[in-house]
Amino acid sequence: MAPVSTPIRLRPAPDADTSASPRRRRGIIYVRVSVARADMISPELQVTHARKLAEANDIDVDIEPIMDLGESGREFEERKIDEIKQMARDRKFDVLILWIWSRFGRNLKESLQHLDDLMAYGIEVRAAREDFDGKTTIGRFAIAQMLNIAELESNQKSDQWKDTIERRKQHGLPHGGATRGKFGYYRCDTCPSPERGKPMDKCPKCKAGILKLDPTYRSIYITLYKDYADGVSVRSMVLWLRAKGLVNWTGRPIDAGDLYSILDSGFALGFVRYTLPEELHTVIVREDGTTKKKRKSTHRDITSYLYYKGKHEAVFNDEVEAERVWDAYVERRLSGRDKDDRNHSHRAKYSVSGVLKCAACGEGMHSMLRARRVQRPWQDGKPDPRDVLFRCTRHMKFKDCPGNGVYVTLETAEAAVRGFLAEQIARDVDGARSLPARITQVHTRAATPEAGEGDESARLDAIEREISDLRRKEDKLTDAVMDELISADAARRRRASYEARTSALHDEMKRIRRKLAEQPAIIPAPEPTAVASAMEVFDVAVPDDQRVILRKLIREIHVHRGRDPRTKTTVYPMWIPAPPSRNRAENDSVRLAA
DSSP states (O other): OOOOOOOOOOOTTTOOOOOOOOOOEEEEEEEESSSOTTTTTOOOHHHHHHHHHHHHHTOOHHHHHHEEEETTTOOOSSHHHHHHHHHHHHHHOOOEESSGGGGSSHHHHHHHHHHHHHTTTEEEEEEEESOOTTHHHHHHHHHHHHHHHHHHHHHHHHHHHHHHHHHHHHHHHOOOGGGGGGTEEEEESSOOOTTTTOOOOOOOOTOOOEEEEEGGGHHHHEEEEEHHTTOOOHHHHHHHHHTTTBTTTTOOOOOOOOOOHHHHHHHGTEEEEEGGGGTEEEEOTTOOOOOOEOOOOOOGGGGGGEEEOSSOOOSSOOHHHHHHHHHHHHHHHHHHHHHHHOOOOOOOSTTTTTTEEEEETOOOOOEEEGGGGOOOBBTBBBOOOGGEEEEEEHHHHHHHHHHHHTEEEEHHHHHHHHHHHHHHSSSOHHHHHHHHHHHHHHHHHSSSOOOTOOHHHHHHHHHHHHHHHHHHHHHHHHHHHHHTSOOOOHHHHHHHHHHHHHHHHHHHHHHHHHHTTTTTOOOOOOHHHHHHHHHHHHHHOOHHHHHHHHHHHHEEEOOOSSSSSHHHEEEEESSSSSOOOOOOOHHHHHHHHH
């Protein structure tokens, strides 16, 4: 018999350093919240529990938490899981920390697949409140069961919503945001108006959810439907509504899109509408050949719905008359739909689209062609630039622009652009470098608040810190209630004060951010050689690509009254701030006040 070999144990060299401690593991925290609502598990609470797990297990968390806010756990395509997997491949962390397993996903099959991928890269996945060892068989079983329960909860909620929608359909009630009110309809005479994101107050009179018709809107609805069926233009109808000072349900002045949305619903004619099942989702094919359902866009036409008899009061007392008016409305509504769908394109038709502004009111300008009988011959399937007119949108819609109808031809606008680009190519380089610097300094000083006004950026930081402190207090309050250290009533009163303060801080933050957003960004002027290269590409590009090039160089082109091409336009590049002008909201408020 051959002798049995003795195993050899390798020992470190005598001079090797064996006292060094092993490297601490690196971790990242993943947070997911489906919908931002009052009773959601806040991201801060998830991060707090995850950090406690990291501290207890000697895991260093130096990377900012990765957050998917407002993302469903059923899907993975729109979330940052692929980003986490790429970081795992790059060996940027060793442990992925969750709050509970449902935060990773509510789709058992795909969740396990992504977990397997992470573990194949050597990543350990832990959950702070449901901590199982994924390296063991029983741990893997427990994780799978928690994910299975998460999927079950998601499916049960989905079934509950489907049952609720079906029940409202059978009772002739609207669903979604329409339950709070619609144009010309309100919910209750005594309850306060519902606010977005807050529970709706209900009393015995409005508990059934049947909206009430405002009597003053009956004649308005009748006029709108009959005028549309008789061929009156939508623009004339919008101007008529604005002249009456009417606004939509959100309080914004009505435009053509709002009017179509109001009339398409058929609510005033006694209908409630529900989306056809086949219009809810579309099937997409992944790269690996598998398929999945994805929710379609909410922008659907009138043929995507089923209309049911509602329980609310219609503007016509005679149902036969209401049906006749609805049929006439639908006939005109669908008459040009196929043509519009066939000819519509989201690509810009002209190079200056979206860049031109009316110097009188600050509104944009939209294009139109001269009458066909006076048009010049088309070239290569394109109209003559002299026959393309850009007119003030505000004047075209509402006839109240202070400039009383400013316009410019495409030829004049493109000539101004080419002249401006030629000036940039020929300009003095040193002067060009110093001028934007001086302008930027002046603009910065103008934007800097005077003493006593406060620094907006510092105030934003202070608000965010205070909001974080309030959320931590809410988390502690939740823990105190769970540990029975405080009564539920006392906790409810304290939470109400926290929420009121948080709401006020969010409102202040929005105002400050809106103010900062209105300050234009100033960029350094490009080198003349760069502008020359852009102009070479501009000359051979299609209009949509020409527009992309211009948006990199030109902030706005203001159009003035008059016919002299030298004074017709003023070009404001991205390295010079445009003069302030009234925004759309201010214009709307002026129109309503008038």
